Amino acid sequence: MNRDETLELFSDIISRIIHDYNNIMGAIEGYATLIASEIEKREAIDDAQEIIKVASKSSDIRSKLALFYRKNVSGKISINLNEIIEKISFDYKSKMNINLELSKDIPKINAKVDEIELMAREFFENTKIHSNLEKPDVNIKTYLRGQDLCFEFSDNGKGIKTEIIDKIFFPFFTTIENNTRDGLGLSWIWGVARRHNAEVLAESVLGKYSKFTVRFKL
Incomplete structure (x- = not known):
């Protein structure tokens, strides 16, 4: 399985x-x-x-x-993913060095705005919580890969250990002791992706970077 x-x-x-x-x-x-x-x-x-x-x-x-x-969500509309990423990125620009590489040629997707905003925000929050840098570097890309629209979020934080990378999307899973959050952020991302016919891939090198790619099926 x-x-x-x-x-x-x-x-x-x-x-x-x-x-x-x-x-x-x-x-x-x-x-x-x-x-x-x-x-x-x-x-x-x-x-x-x-x-x-x-x-x-x-x-x-x-x-x-x-x-x-939750498996289904109502209220989906045609949205421009780049616009949502730009909006959420603006809220974090004073806390992180953000580089945007957003393709101008991507199609719109049918999605619920507040859930896609939640997804983007949780990526930033995850970086903020786990980074040991005062102002971490964040790189965000959107691009087409075959029949998928990709939203890629990477940072130069502490990275994720190989033995736990398959566990990070489970509710309440956290590596932080005395964490004031509830350990649900990445599980929310997985849930949002599922409700939007997408998958989330995680890649990391410990001590160097973490990268998450959400692939929306077109």
Whole structure:
């Protein structure tokens, strides 16, 4: 079983778990809200509101996981990939040395704008988190390769160890101790790619560079 087949199986399992989890947490949150509205003791109200707060946090995690396992997305329109890359790159230009090599001859793709923006942003965030440089170098390319439209993102960060490169797209996988993020960024990228008939390839040399290529099928 290759990496993408394993991720497909993993996403199916997560979607089934989350379905049951939604029902359970929805009931907990609903009854806690009902209790808070009916009781009079301040301490009991505070306890009920704490349950509601925790249930709300779990809802946030469920929403984030949905970006990984969800298979379909509505609201796709014809977009220019270069324009999205330029827009997101602008937000990071003060933090990174960004070089854009965007082909002017690429066709538009049918995609959901906010998901493609999320994909681009997560590549930048991944570089920001893992780079040991004050201002890392980032090179972004778009080009046609056969029947695929390619979006290539590379940086000169620490690189990825060979033994873990096939694990990086799994939810919650991280190599950073005491990480304040949730380890979902690259899994989001994989999920977005899948919903847009694309694949994500990772390549790296430890201590030199990391490169991700998203290949959209035309």
